Amino acid sequence: MFYKMLVKEMGIIGIDSLGIVVLLATFMGAVMCLQTAHQVSGWYPAYIIGFTVRQTMILEFSPTLIPIILAGKVGSNIASQLGTMRVTEQIDALEIMGVNSSGYLVLPKIIAGLFCIPILVVMSMFLGVASGAGIAFVTKVCSMAEYQEGIQLDFESYSVVYALLKTSVFALIMTSVSAYHGYHTEGGALDVARSSTKAVVYSAVIIMITNLVLTQILL
Amino acid sequence: MIELVNISKSFGDQTVLKDVSAQFEKGKVNFVIGRSGSGKSVMTKCTVGLLEPDSGNVLFDGRNFTAMNLKQRKEIRKEIGMLFQGSALFDSMTVEENVMFPLKMFSEMPLEEMKARVLHCLNRVELTGSEHKLPAELSGGMQKRVGIARAISMNPQYLFCDEPNSGLDPQTAIIIDNLILDLTKEYGMTTVVISHDMNSVIEASDTIHFIHQGEVAWSGNNADMMTSSSSTLNDFVYASKLMQRMRNTI
Numbered sequence: 423m424f425y426k427m428l429v430k431e432m433g434i435i436g437i438d439s440l441g442i443v444v445l446l447a448t449f450m451g452a453v454m455c456l457q458t459a460h461q462v463s464g465w466y467p468a469y470i471i472g473f474t475v476r477q478t479m480i481l482e483f484s485p486t487l488i489p490i491i492l493a494g495k496v497g498s499n500i501a502s503q504l505g506t507m508r509v510t511e512q513i514d515a516l517e518i519m520g521v522n523s524s525g526y527l528v529l530p531k532i533i534a535g536l537f538c539i540p541i542l543v544v545m546s547m548f549l550g551v552a553s554g555a556g557i558a559f560v561t562k563v564c565s566m567a568e569y570q571e572g573i574q575l576d577f578e579s580y581s582v583v584y585a586l587l588k589t590s591v592f593a594l595i596m597t598s599v600s601a602y603h604g605y606h607t608e609g610g611a612l613d614v615a616r617s618s619t620k621a622v623v624y625s626a627v628i629i630m631i632t633n634l635v636l637t638q639i640l641l
Numbered sequence: 642m643i644e645l646v647n648i649s650k651s652f653g654d655q656t657v658l659k660d661v662s663a664q665f666e667k668g669k670v671n672f673v674i675g676r677s678g679s680g681k682s683v684m685t686k687c688t689v690g691l692l693e694p695d696s697g698n699v700l701f702d703g704r705n706f707t708a709m710n711l712k713q714r715k716e717i718r719k720e721i722g723m724l725f726q727g728s729a730l731f732d733s734m735t736v737e738e739n740v741m742f743p744l745k746m747f748s749e750m751p752l753e754e755m756k757a758r759v760l761h762c763l764n765r766v767e768l769t770g771s772e773h774k775l776p777a778e779l780s781g782g783m784q785k786r787v788g789i790a791r792a793i794s795m796n797p798q799y800l801f802c803d804e805p806n807s808g809l810d811p812q813t814a815i816i817i818d819n820l821i822l823d824l825t826k827e828y829g830m831t832t833v834v835i836s837h838d839m840n841s842v843i844e845a846s847d848t849i850h851f852i853h854q855g856e857v858a859w860s861g862n863n864a865d866m867m868t869s870s871s872s873t874l875n876d877f878v879y880a881s882k883l884m885q886r887m888r889n890t891i
Contacts, residue, residue: 423746510729510732514729517690519718519746520715520746520747521746
């Protein structure tokens with residue numbers, strides 16, 4: 423039963439979030455490319471465009487913004503699902519049957535988040551850098567050779583390790599904070615909505631604060 | 642048999658249960674009646690361990706549930722079936738999956754045997770053919786019957802029903818009452834029904850406990866209740882015009 427739940431949650435957290443991640447990463451990479459080109463044009467060599475897109479996507483946009491967006495989508499989904507189960511006595515029903523409700527309902531969501539969100543973030547890094555190349559090619563803000571030189575310039579693999587460490591912590595925060603608010607809902611439909619809102623707001627705030635602390639510690 | 646011995650429960654300054662003692666007999670449908678807010682649901686939640694009583698003990702056939710650790714309580718809970726007020730069916734699962742859920746969690750049965758058991762339970766509540774429907778596709782009465790099928794799937798020793806007839810029309814309510822009564826006799830369960838529906842009490846009760854302001858104000862059977870001299874009980878039982886007319890014919 424646990425593995426079935428885990429696979430189901432991976433589908434909800436991972437597969438169902440593919441669309442929004444692809445959309446966001448593609449546009450973020452493309453916009454970052456155009457913004458950089460506009461700022462550095464004539465002042466710095468053109469390969470800086472590829473370099474900036476890579477650094478921003480790997481270090482900040484993908485590992486921080488994607489989990490914040492997912493806190494809105496996945497976090498509210500987790501909180502409202504658990505909140506509804508609480509107010510309709512489904513969690514009480516599990517407890518009466520002798521099932522550890524938090525282990526059965528919450529743990530698969532946390533594990534699925536820890537597994538799927540880093541994969542989504544790595545995918546968004548690639549997509550962001552690729553979409554930057556695409557928009558550079560279409561708008562001719564730099565040549566492909568310059569862009570390629572930029573994305574290879576001073577590349578440190580630790581950047582990816584740092585990004586994945588941050589992402590894993592954010593995934594843990596998002597899933598557990600949302601599950602906490604949903605699981606401890608009391609009342610009716612309005613309280614489920616409140617729990618869902620709280621889950622998103624608390625997750626986003628805690629992610630931002632943790633981001634600051636982790637950046638100071640890890641870089 | 643389930644025994645409650647001097648159960649008390651407070652929330653902050655508000656005392657909800659005051660030294661409640663009651664016995665729910667095996668093979669009988671034991672009703673707990675009382676006004677809204679009298680402490681019926683809190684008493685049930687304390688009995689099944691969803692709430693911890695401040696003092697007192699709950700004994701399931703002599704086994705002190707209150708003194709047990711979590712692991713021991715889980716073993717007792719496998720012997721408990723519960724029908725919730727809103728049915729509490731898992732909405733992402735079909736009827737078959739809902740009824741099969743406790744079997745999958747706790748039994749070692751092969752899948753075919755589980756399916757046969759589910760069919761038997763659904764047949765018992767007259768819902769054969771609804772296996773692949775989702776709870777949202779069922780009427781309120783059908784959801785209650787699926788809730789009963791799920792509650793009896795593990796052959797429970799104890800069945801708790803919280804307001805089993807709330808939101809149902811009188812005819813469907815009688816079907817549910819009779820089902821609870823029949824299953825109690827058939828499985829020899831200790832059944833506890835929380836209700837303030839007097840039709841159900843008259844239809845299905847073997848024993849009755851009347852809770853008033855957090856205390857057991859009266860206990861007895863159906864016939865005793867109709868002729869009781871307790872004014873608080875009579876105020877509750879004969880609150881409706883229909884019941885008042887009925888009293889005049891007794």
